[in-house]
Amino acid sequence: MTERARVLAWRLAILLVLVAAWEWLTGIKAIARTPGLYWIDPFFISRPSAIARRFAYLASGNARLTLWQMALSTIQSTLWGFLVGVSTGFAAGLVLGRHDRLARIFDPYIVAFNSLPRIALVPLITMIFGFGLLAKIVLAWTIVFFIVFFNTFQGARSVDADLIHSARFLGGSDRQIMRTVIVPSALAWTFAALTPSISFALIGVVVGEFLGGESGGGLGYLIIQSLGTLNAADMMVALISLGVIGIVMALGIKQLERRLLRWRPEYRGRA
Amino acid sequence: MPARRTRIVLRDLAKTFRDGNRAVAAVEDVSFEIFDREFVAIVGPSGCGKSTILNMLGGLVTPSAGRVEIDDVGVTGAVPAKVGYVFQKDTVLPWRTVARNIAVGLEYRGVPRPERERRVRDAIALAGLGGFEEAFPATLSGGMRQRVALMRTLVVEPEILLMDEPFGALDTHTKINLHAELLALWQARHPTVVFVTHDLSEAITLADRIVVMTRRPGRVKLVHEVKLARPRDVIKLRETDEYGHEYGRLWHVLGEELAAPA
Numbered sequence: 001m002t003e004r005a006r007v008l009a010w011r012l013a014i015l016l017v018l019v020a021a022w023e024w025l026t027g028i029k030a031i032a033r034t035p036g037l038y039w040i041d042p043f044f045i046s047r048p049s050a051i052a053r054r055f056a057y058l059a060s061g062n063a064r065l066t067l068w069q070m071a072l073s074t075i076q077s078t079l080w081g082f083l084v085g086v087s088t089g090f091a092a093g094l095v096l097g098r099h100d101r102l103a104r105i106f107d108p109y110i111v112a113f114n115s116l117p118r119i120a121l122v123p124l125i126t127m128i129f130g131f132g133l134l135a136k137i138v139l140a141w142t143i144v145f146f147i148v149f150f151n152t153f154q155g156a157r158s159v160d161a162d163l164i165h166s167a168r169f170l171g172g173s174d175r176q177i178m179r180t181v182i183v184p185s186a187l188a189w190t191f192a193a194l195t196p197s198i199s200f201a202l203i204g205v206v207v208g209e210f211l212g213g214e215s216g217g218g219l220g221y222l223i224i225q226s227l228g229t230l231n232a233a234d235m236m237v238a239l240i241s242l243g244v245i246g247i248v249m250a251l252g253i254k255q256l257e258r259r260l261l262r263w264r265p266e267y268r269g270r271a
Numbered sequence: 272m273p274a275r276r277t278r279i280v281l282r283d284l285a286k287t288f289r290d291g292n293r294a295v296a297a298v299e300d301v302s303f304e305i306f307d308r309e310f311v312a313i314v315g316p317s318g319c320g321k322s323t324i325l326n327m328l329g330g331l332v333t334p335s336a337g338r339v340e341i342d343d344v345g346v347t348g349a350v351p352a353k354v355g356y357v358f359q360k361d362t363v364l365p366w367r368t369v370a371r372n373i374a375v376g377l378e379y380r381g382v383p384r385p386e387r388e389r390r391v392r393d394a395i396a397l398a399g400l401g402g403f404e405e406a407f408p409a410t411l412s413g414g415m416r417q418r419v420a421l422m423r424t425l426v427v428e429p430e431i432l433l434m435d436e437p438f439g440a441l442d443t444h445t446k447i448n449l450h451a452e453l454l455a456l457w458q459a460r461h462p463t464v465v466f467v468t469h470d471l472s473e474a475i476t477l478a479d480r481i482v483v484m485t486r487r488p489g490r491v492k493l494v495h496e497v498k499l500a501r502p503r504d505v506i507k508l509r510e511t512d513e514y515g516h517e518y519g520r521l522w523h524v525l526g527e528e529l530a531a532p533a
Contacts, residue, residue, distance in 0.1 A: 160360075160362075162358050162360050162362050163362055163364065165329075165331060165350075165356070165358070165362075166356060166358055166362040166420075167375070167379075168350045169329070169350055169354060169355055169356040169424070170355075170375060170376030170379055170423065170424070170427060171376055171379040171380045171427060172375075172376075172379040173379070176378075176379050180364070180367075180375060180378075180379075181364065184364070184366040185366075261366075262407075263365055263366040263367070263407040263408075263409065264365070264409065265409040265410075
């Protein structure tokens with residue numbers, strides 16, 4: 001067995017043991033034949049079998065709002081929030097990173113806004129943008145922007161001055177140097193921010209969906225609805241789906257990073 | 272030999288750096304001239320300001336006093352045209368392959384693609400980098416990276432080449448190989464070269480004239496003409512009596528600066 005297969009086998013074994021223990025423990029009654037009293041109550045954490053049934057139901061066409069529709073809505077909002085946040089954060093970081101005076105002027109505003117707990121903005125954003133897609137995107141953006149901004153800013157500031165000098169001696173104009181030296185150099189820093197960014201975008205979107213109601217759709221809505229009906233199985237379906245979405249998105253980012261940063265020694269031969 | 276045209280003039284050059292509240296004089300009273308197509312080396316103990324002089328030539332550092340002129344035009348804060356600069360530090364772009372690194376200056380200058388590719392191919396062959404066109408710098412040795420940096424500068428055909436201890440971080444063997452290559456390239460195109468080094472053998476091997484600096488604040492201690500015939504064989508040269516004679520004389524002068532109490 002190769003090392004890779006061995007690790008994979010262990011992972012699978014742990015998952016199986018956990019799921020089996022969950023199913024078994026939530027099936028043991030505290031007092032025999034008395035309904036309702038469990039050592040570990042499935043009312044709160046549900047059971048794998050119940051979750052699977054709800055999963056099948058929500059994924060089928062019979063549900064009013066299917067799991068696919070909700071997942072799609074969440075993914076869509078997350079990707080938009082991520083894209084808008086990354087592009088604006090990158091542009092702002094690049095500009096402020098290369099202009100000392102602008103950076104000094106904007107510094108207190110950026111620090112102040114960034115130290116604001118983003119969740120406190122949710123009601124205001126809802127008031128302005130309503131309950132739909134836009135509100136969720138804006139919320140994700142307020143978080144992603146700053147993560148990407150700070151990293152790109154650092155990256156743009158720490159571009160090796162001699163790289164810029166030597167590019168100038170080779171005849172590079174300011175614009176050419178920006179494109180061929182500063183942007184690629186800062187990108188390495190920006191990429192370090194992308195994996196946390198996609199996770200935070202997802203957080204922003206789900207929080208937005210908590211408040212958004214059915215018009216916003218999404219898995220956050222399923223969670224809040226399940227809270228209203230005290231339905232732990234549906235809640236677990238939403239959580240597991242969010243977990244899968246988060247992992248797939250993070251893997252996508254890693255692939256992109258490997259492709260774009262293939263010049264770095266740590267990615268050599270793996271692109 | 273044609274009449275020698277003066278290419279670079281340094282006149283009463285001085286540079287003082289601020290270190291907190293202290294003013295530190297790096298160089299003082301530096302005046303000399305460099306002729307067209309000449310190979311001049313600047314040697315001196317570390318901290319004598321030889322790199323500072325080069326940076327003032329390249330417009331990277333503004334002199335505190337005095338003047339630098341290239342082709343009768345004052346160098347003022349900006350990077351002068353026709354000047355190439357090879358840094359001691361590795362300045363190849365790590366995200367570009369060898370071929371694209373060498374091409375970058377031609378891209379900046381808007382050289383059309385077919386000509387660009389041709390010139391890059393020639394440069395790669397000349398530097399013995401064949402087979403490494405698509406390699407990223409991180410996979411190359413220090414000597415190969417410095418070859419890339421050198422070819423990247425030479426491919427745009429600068430008339431004046433400023434070199435700041437370009438081989439300082441390399442082992443002796445690699446260094447001597449690069450000396451031979453540099454001399455061959457210089458022989459072929461004859462740019463005016465100003466070469467800063469702390470390695471006396473390197474200076475004697477390469478240069479027509481050697482400017483010896485005093486320790487800080489750096490002043491010109493001696494301008495010495497190297498009387499060794501060209502073309503020079505970088506390996507056999509070191510076995511000759513003439514080389515030994517040059518080395519002995521310069522070492523004596525430089526030694527006074529190294530031994531003097533700081």
